[in-house]
Amino acid sequence: MFTLQTADDVLRRADWTARSDGNGARGRSAHSLIRLLSCIVTFAFLYGAVMGSFRGLAGLPSWEWQMLFSATKVPLLLTGSFFITLPTFFVLSTLLGLRQDFTATVRALFAAQAGLAITLAALAPLTMLCYASTSNYSQALALNGLMFAVASLAGQMLLRVHYRPLIARNPRHRQMLLAWGTAYAFVAIQLAWLLRPFLGTKGLEVQFLRTDVWDNAYVVVVRLIWRAVFG
Amino acid sequence: MKRLAPFFRQRLAELDRLLRGDATQAEALEDNKLDVSAGGLLVIAMLLAAFYGLCMGSFSLLKEMPVELVDPYGPVKQVLASMIKTPALFLLTLLVTLPSLYVFNALVGSRLTLLGMTRLLVAAMSVNIAVLASLGAIVVFFSLTTKSYPFILLLNVAAFTVAGVLGMLFLLQTLHRMTKSEHREHPKAVAKPSIQMKSPIELTPLTSQEKSKSETTSSESTKGTLQTSALDMPQGQVLGGSTKVVFRCWIILFSLVGAQMGWVLRPFVGSPNMPFTFFRERDSNFFAAVVGALQQLFTGG
Numbered sequence: 001m002f003t004l005q006t007a008d009d010v011l012r013r014a015d016w017t018a019r020s021d022g023n024g025a026r027g028r029s030a031h032s033l034i035r036l037l038s039c040i041v042t043f044a045f046l047y048g049a050v051m052g053s054f055r056g057l058a059g060l061p062s063w064e065w066q067m068l069f070s071a072t073k074v075p076l077l078l079t080g081s082f083f084i085t086l087p088t089f090f091v092l093s094t095l096l097g098l099r100q101d102f103t104a105t106v107r108a109l110f111a112a113q114a115g116l117a118i119t120l121a122a123l124a125p126l127t128m129l130c131y132a133s134t135s136n137y138s139q140a141l142a143l144n145g146l147m148f149a150v151a152s153l154a155g156q157m158l159l160r161v162h163y164r165p166l167i168a169r170n171p172r173h174r175q176m177l178l179a180w181g182t183a184y185a186f187v188a189i190q191l192a193w194l195l196r197p198f199l200g201t202k203g204l205e206v207q208f209l210r211t212d213v214w215d216n217a218y219v220v221v222v223r224l225i226w227r228a229v230f231g
Numbered sequence: 232m233k234r235l236a237p238f239f240r241q242r243l244a245e246l247d248r249l250l251r252g253d254a255t256q257a258e259a260l261e262d263n264k265l266d267v268s269a270g271g272l273l274v275i276a277m278l279l280a281a282f283y284g285l286c287m288g289s290f291s292l293l294k295e296m297p298v299e300l301v302d303p304y305g306p307v308k309q310v311l312a313s314m315i316k317t318p319a320l321f322l323l324t325l326l327v328t329l330p331s332l333y334v335f336n337a338l339v340g341s342r343l344t345l346l347g348m349t350r351l352l353v354a355a356m357s358v359n360i361a362v363l364a365s366l367g368a369i370v371v372f373f374s375l376t377t378k379s380y381p382f383i384l385l386l387n388v389a390a391f392t393v394a395g396v397l398g399m400l401f402l403l404q405t406l407h408r409m410t411k412s413e414h415r416e417h418p419k420a421v422a423k424p425s426i427q428m429k430s431p432i433e434l435t436p437l438t439s440q441e442k443s444k445s446e447t448t449s450s451e452s453t454k455g456t457l458q459t460s461a462l463d464m465p466q467g468q469v470l471g472g473s474t475k476v477v478f479r480c481w482i483i484l485f486s487l488v489g490a491q492m493g494w495v496l497r498p499f500v501g502s503p504n505m506p507f508t509f510f511r512e513r514d515s516n517f518f519a520a521v522v523g524a525l526q527q528l529f530t531g532g
Contacts, residue, residue, distance in 0.1 A: 083368075084368050084369055084372050085368070085369065086368075087364075087365040087366075087367070087368050088362075088365045088366055088368070088369065090365065091250065091361055091362055091364075091365035092362070092365070092397075094247070094250040094251055095250050095358070095362065095397060095401070095460065095461055095462060096460050096462065097251070097252055097460025097461070097462075097463065098460075099251055172460070183369065186369075187369055187372060190372070190373060190376060190377075191372075194376050215377070215378055215379075216373070216376070216377040216378065216379050216382050218382065219377070219379040219382050219528065219531075222528060222529060223529070223530075223531050226529045226530065226531075
């Protein structure tokens with residue numbers, strides 16, 4: 001019930017997800033961050049489990065392991081990228097004179113991530129229905145891409161609302177957000193590549209990470225494009 | 232250890248003041264000098280550089296080495312070497328550029344003393360290294376999860392560029408703020424800039440349009456809506472022509488010396504296909520290597 005209440009608060013942008021005025025603000029701030037983090041982990045775990053259920057619905061073996069692996073990996077993906085880019089965000093915020101708003105910006109970013117995770121979990125039944133309708137791996141992969149895109153849009157909407165007063169106070173927040181967003185996406189793409197498989201394809205054994213995992217998403221894409229264009 | 236803790240806390244607080252822009256506010260530069268301890272700041276900067284060296288050198292860890300390469304401790308040695316060489320890179324670049332920068336600056340009429348200039352350069356270098364260290368987590372993540380040597384090389388070049396640009400912006404704005412306080416001390420020089428001013432770091436008179444713009448910004452500022460950061464242009468000022476020239480010379484000298492020093496001190500990352508060496512042979516140059524890495528990244532050769 002508490003998690004559902006937190007989710008509702010995040011979606012309705014309750015005061016505790018955005019403000020920390022008055023006495024004891026620091027303690028409340030830490031508490032609200034922990035609450036948001038637990039919300040991200042819980043809902044991402046739920047969607048991850050559903051994501052990994054593809055093997056089960058396609059009648060493939062070891063589906064329960066894939067569900068567990070995917071359920072673990074989606075929260076790792078969301079929080080990992082955030083924590084890897086946090087030191088850069090902190091130093092650049094300080095350098096751009098935004099340090100006084102640092103707690104507020106981190107909370108806004110957490111709230112947006114929580115919104116993304118909640119939206120993903122809300123889309124989980126739809127994903128299940130599609131898995132039940134088709135056992136095609138490529139279609140399932142594309143469907144999950146779509147779900148993540150929709151959830152990212154929802155996260156963006158929340159982020160914009162939370163950031164509006166901050167940008168009004170200092171327009172430099174917009175530049176900072178853009179810089180951090182670029183760094184976040186840069187890391188998240190590699191992390192997603194590293195953590196694959198999330199679905200588990202037919203011909204391969206279920207494993208937490210692929211054996212060729214120590215590779216780079218960007219290098220693969222760049223070489224694919226190069227070969228496609230220049231042969 | 233008990234003695235060291237307050238020392239580090241104090242120096243970190245100093246670096247924090249620099250990053251926030253508190254140490255470079257016009258009021259803090261009244262005596263035309265930066266109120267920071269160059270030595271203390273240098274210690275913190277070198278530690279942060281060593282941390283970045285650790286992140287950079289971590290590429291050689293967790294990599295499969297060719298069978299014919301018998302060097303089990305090579306990756307660990309590479310990490311240690313990078314931790315030594317990254318601070319050395321910054322320190323040597325500073326040492327090599329400082330005399331010529333000082334002489335050039337004095338020739339064109341700046342009132343910055345050698346100590347003042349050392350402080351300023353150490354401060355700018357510390358900001359540069361702090362940004363670099365903050366990118367360390369991203370670099371170590373990619374270093375541990377990537378096999379591609381050219382990708383890691385280019386990622387590190389990008390990290391150094393981002394940090395370098397921000398460090399240079401800090402230097403430019405601090406230099407400018409110092410000039411402002413310099414002129415506050417010598418108001419006559421400001422009154423007749425074209426004839427009496429020898430300093431290149433002069434105030435450029437504002438046009439009426441710029442004036443009205445600066446007044447608007449100033450009134451906004453007095454309402455307390457914006458906090459001036461370390462990278463903000465002082466209000467009511469635009470860059471003087473000579474300041475630009477001095478600054479451009481500094482940038483060119485710093486970048487060229489820094490890049491070449493990096494090339495001389497290489498390898499920082501360490502190719503998993505080569506045995507560990509503290510220094511490599513002196514062939515080619517930094518820019519050719521960057522172009523080569525790009526080519527290798529695309530073609531996979």
